[in-house]
Amino acid sequence: MTCNDNILIIPPESKERFCLYGSERLLESILLAGISDYLAPGYLVRRINPEHNTLLLCRGGKLFFRNRRMSGKLHPGETLFLPSGELQEYFCREPSTMSWFHFSAENGFHFSRTAFHRRSRSGDELHHLLELIIALENAGRAGRRYGANTGSIAVHLGELLKKYLSGELNADGDFFAPLRKYGKLDQVFERAAGEPDKNWTAEKLARSAGLSISRFFVLCNELYHDTPMGKLRAIRLEHGQRLLISTNLDLEAIAAATGYSSGGAFANAFRKHFKLSPRSFRKKMR
Numbered sequence: 661m662t663c664n665d666n667i668l669i670i671p672p673e674s675k676e677r678f679c680l681y682g683s684e685r686l687l688e689s690i691l692l693a694g695i696s697d698y699l700a701p702g703y704l705v706r707r708i709n710p711e712h713n714t715l716l717l718c719r720g721g722k723l724f725f726r727n728r729r730m731s732g733k734l735h736p737g738e739t740l741f742l743p744s745g746e747l748q749e750y751f752c753r754e755p756s757t758m759s760w761f762h763f764s765a766e767n768g769f770h771f772s773r774t775a776f777h778r779r780s781r782s783g784d785e786l787h788h789l790l791e792l793i794i795a796l797e798n799a800g801r802a803g804r805r806y807g808a809n810t811g812s813i814a815v816h817l818g819e820l821l822k823k824y825l826s827g828e829l830n831a832d833g834d835f836f837a838p839l840r841k842y843g844k845l846d847q848v849f850e851r852a853a854g855e856p857d858k859n860w861t862a863e864k865l866a867r868s869a870g871l872s873i874s875r876f877f878v879l880c881n882e883l884y885h886d887t888p889m890g891k892l893r894a895i896r897l898e899h900g901q902r903l904l905i906s907t908n909l910d911l912e913a914i915a916a917a918t919g920y921s922s923g924g925a926f927a928n929a930f931r932k933h934f935k936l937s938p939r940s941f942r943k944k945m946r
Contacts, residue, residue, distance in 0.1 A: 666707050669945065671700035677794050692762045693790060699723075699758065701935060702944060704751040712762045714742040717787055721756025724894075725749065730846045731895075732884045753934050759787040844869040845879055849891060856896045857919045862888040897933050900926060904942045911938060 678694040718734035726749045742748040848869040865888050866876035884891045896918040903914050911923030920926040930938045
């Protein structure tokens with residue numbers, strides 16, 4: 661397995677409910693939707709140049725994401741739009757819950773090719789509508805009379821999704837505002853991700869971004885909810901995580917490739933970050 665592979669890792673203890681839509685039930689643009697009631701640590705989705713857009717609504721825990729433009733983590737109440745044609749990667753390191761939608765880029769769903777996240781009450785509305793859709797569809801399959809109402813509610817859900825994405829439900833209207841001020845951070849951390857073994861410091865990262873150290877800390881907190889070195893640590897450990905999955909390298913070699921001084925230092929950091937040892941993670945993922 662290489663870093664260019666599509667990856668789907670769903671730990672067996674995870675619990676998800678899916679809605680499969682036909683064009684008679686919902687807007688044709690929505691391909692699949694669901695609620696992840698429990699995502700176990702180690703859950704990972706990675707898609708290379710997918711043909712569909714993805715909308716994620718974080719309900720609990722923390723959901724980490726990455727594409728070629730930016731990376732960060734979602735907290736409860738925050739949402740994430742991942743456009744088609746670009747890397748879509750999201751995963752969790754702790755028990756988490758989310759609602760999600762996959763939809764085509766056709767029929768009016770044309771939006772910026774950049775990922776965004778923000779807090780919004782409309783995400784709660786979408787989640788509750790999705791809960792209702794699932795309950796009604798289950799009732800319909802069981803032959804109960806409530807299933808007949810699913811079609812009209814599903815259409816309402818689709819229309820609400822369209823309004824949500826177009827920003828009509830957001831009074832401040834900034835959901836799709838370009839995140840230009842974060843562009844330098846994305847570039848410098850993308851460079852760090854390409855050279856995780858380099859002796860990076862917060863000062864070097866800030867200098868590479870052309871920012872003062874104080875401004876660099878502020879923007880990192882706004883975008884990633886983390887410090888510069890915390891973000892760098894996550895990048896290094898995620899690289900180590902991929903090496904554990906895709907190679908047979910020992911811990912000393914992985915430590916050297918991720919900027920740690922020894923296999924023990926890497927193992928301690930990995931255990932603290934992911935709540936399990938590198939050995940246990942490798943065994944679980946294989």
